[in-house]
Amino acid sequence: MSTSVTVRVSSVRSQNPRGFGGAIFTGVSVDSTGNTTDANAYVVVRASGKVLAAVRVERGQWWQVSGPVTDRTVSSNGYTMTERQVEAEEATLARPSGEHLVRFLADNPAFEGIGTVKARRLWEKFGEHLYDLLDAGDSVALCSVLKPEVAVGLVQAWAVQGQSRTLQWLQAQGFDTRLGCKVLSYFGSEAQQRIEEDPYRLLSWCAGWKEVDRLATGRFGVPLDDPRRLQGAVEEACYGLFADGHTAMLSADLMDRVGPLLGKPPSGVRWRDQLSAAISAGLANGSFVQSHHGLQPLGALVMERQIAQAVHERLARSSAPLLPHSDVEQLIEDVRTTDGIELNAEQRAAVHAAACHEFLCVTGGAGVGKTTVLKVVYSLYDQAGVRVVQMALAGRAARRMQEATGRPASTIASFLKSFKEGQLDGPTALVIDEASMLDVISMSRICAVLASHVRLVLVGDPHQLMPVGPGLVLHALSAVPSVPGVELATVKRYGGTIAAAAAEIRAGRWPALSDDVTAPVAFLPCAPGSIAETVVELLTLDRRSTQVLSAVRNGPAGTKTLNALCQERFTAGAAEVTYWSEEFDCKESAGLRLGDTVLCTRNMWERGLQNGSLGVVVEVEASPRVLRNDEGEETEKALAWVDWDDGQRRPLTASMLEDIELGYAVTVHKAQGSQWQRVIVPVTASRLLDRTLIYTALTRAQTQVLLVGDEDAARTAVLAPPRASERKVALDLALRRLTLAGSAQSSTSSLAEPSC
DSSP, X not given: OEEEEEEEEEEEEEESXXXXXXXXXXXXXXXXXXXXXXXXXXXXXXXXXXXXXXOOOOTTOEEEEEEEEEEEEXXXXXEEEEEEEEEOSEXXXXXXXXXXXXXXXXXXXXXXXXXXXXXXXXXXXXXXXHHHHHHHTOXXXXXXXXXXXXXXXXXXXXXXXXXXXXXXXXXXXXXXXXXXXXXXXXXXGGHHHHXXXXXXXXXXXXXXXXXXXXXXXXXXXXXXXXXXXXXXXXXXXXXXXXXXXXXXXOHXXXXXXXXXXXOSOOTTOOXXXXXXXXXXXXXXXXXXXXXXXXXXXXXXXXXXXXXXXXXXXXXXXXXXXXXXXXXXXXXXXXXXXXXXXXXXXXXXXXXXXXXXXXXXXEEEOTTSOHHHHHHHHHHHHHHHTOEEEXXXXXXXXXXXXXHHHSSOEEEHHHHHHHOOTTTTOXXXXXXXXXXXXXXXXXXXXXXXXXXXTOEEEEEEOTTSOOOSSSSOSHHHHHTSTTSOEEXXXXXXXXXXXXXXXXXXXXXXXXXXXXXXXXXXXEEEEOOGGGHHHHHHHHHHTSGGGEEEEESOSSSTTSHHHHHHHHHHHHSTTSOEEEEEETTTTEEEEEEEETTOEEEEOSOBGGGTBOTTOEEEEEEEEEEEEEEEOTTSOEEEEEEEEEEETTSOEEEEEGGGGGGEEEOSEEEHHHHTTOOEEEEEEEEOOOTTXXXXXXXXXXXXXXXXXXXXXXXXXXXHHHHSOOGGGGOOOOHXXXXXXXXXXXXXXXXXXXXXXXXX
């Protein structure tokens, strides 16, 4: 059962519980005038940091909350009361008025020096005008009632509380405080006027089309065929385009996106007839740009051009190889003699290319020796006096890169966060692994901080999963003829049936697969309702060497269902990991048990964990064990201990629980770049299921792959073009234009030079 109730906060049980924002608070239910609706009931609200945004809960505030509710009877000192516990899915800070504003100011500790008497004097003096004075921060006017220092403190606290007229106005229109803060920070005191002029401006702050359109047409009376509405729909189509991964589209495709947003046109109106005017308006105000490649959101165009320019600079520069060809050959021979590494022709070509080019793409499927090439290339860079900086998008990939090469590696996010001017001075090469998942946002941020002298090497497999974010980088750049690139095609790491099946799938052909559970690669067809149970049974055959990889998190074959079944099968009755609940003053289960496989879902560098790290709960504390630092000071308390996949045993603490979940089954995206002896892949029809996902899952295995479920869905996905081919991008076209322009300029310069 769900409820919506206005709560006047009487106490805050916990502010920022477990260190992730939010609050647990209690209060009484009040009506719109502030009168208590039930004197014998009080409300307990649990609200996450996401729901509350940046607003701090204080005694005396009014909160409009909605979400699932549970009622329970509580007896105290002979009195019986009903406690309503609300798990807030939405929470909006409301503003009381009249006598209730007096109570709000007097009860809230944020308003230091304001008691009931002073608060009532303010209301008696100014009435409704008090809101105007507080919103304007007019402490001088308040000095007729308060001392100057108290007046200043009052307006400052009022601003922190977020009680501005604009925020209240937006809340009255149905928008939350977070959106109001964004609008207010941009428009300032003109916010209400600017939104009333064109409600569709709210689209720029991530408000959804439906709620903005409802506000515009319902509360502000914007006609269905109003130019502001059409232009807003075009802008929303561009946002949707970017969210779906595209960075460009043809004008002819725009109507397919705009039509569903606008709905049925008024009588006598054709949307297509009015679309050209809306496009012209969007071009005029910069919502999107008409480029040589069609329509592009302005941000997408800028990012792609920035990347293209960075690559072009490195391609256009004519510089001598880092080492002569003979020296590179000698280095390759030295590596063979010293380390026993025998490079094939493709790998040798990649090493020579790294010596000759300032930008390079090294591509190839799983097991073709990309890491081996990097090791030799790094020896080349060392000999040439070039410093190596290596990184990857995901924390787990960065850690594997570091382990494989023996050199430091970081995530792109941590590199950018800690970047300082001059950090890459001197001869430097930046190497990015698993670059198939690199989106234009991350790549443009990298290009923005790199000095032009830094060499760039992208390493990855365009046939694996494409970026989660917008655009394509490795796919697009490696398709440009002028970009130096070497594709490694000879499989070294794994062979036999797995290699053959992977090659077929990579090429878009469905291989003949056995249904024998003992075969190296097998497909075991079964009905959707029995996939999860079948996967669990197969996992029992060799649990410690096996990883389950799913395309999705939800559904009958999603990771959530599979993890729940695995826990029920493998650790039912085992000791539970518990933590102390501040709300209920008792122990609560963390959802983990002794023996469970667990997954880290966020980079925790300070703990040696990355997003995607896997481990096993090997010890559960009966009561939390105090942890101390080197100085003997108490830091945290261990609830349990986990053996992680890097061989380290680490404590599991309450502050980590938000980012630790069951890991018997993980998504294929989490698994990219990893390896296991045996892999089980549940297969159901899904919009995420495509050739690259199946190929990526298949190549995670070293000795056996078992696909389970809908074989027709798998076959259809493999035979169809990969989803990356459906993305409309302009990065490759932008680079081609720069290359052509550079060639033309070079030709003109040559003609102008006198002949010898």
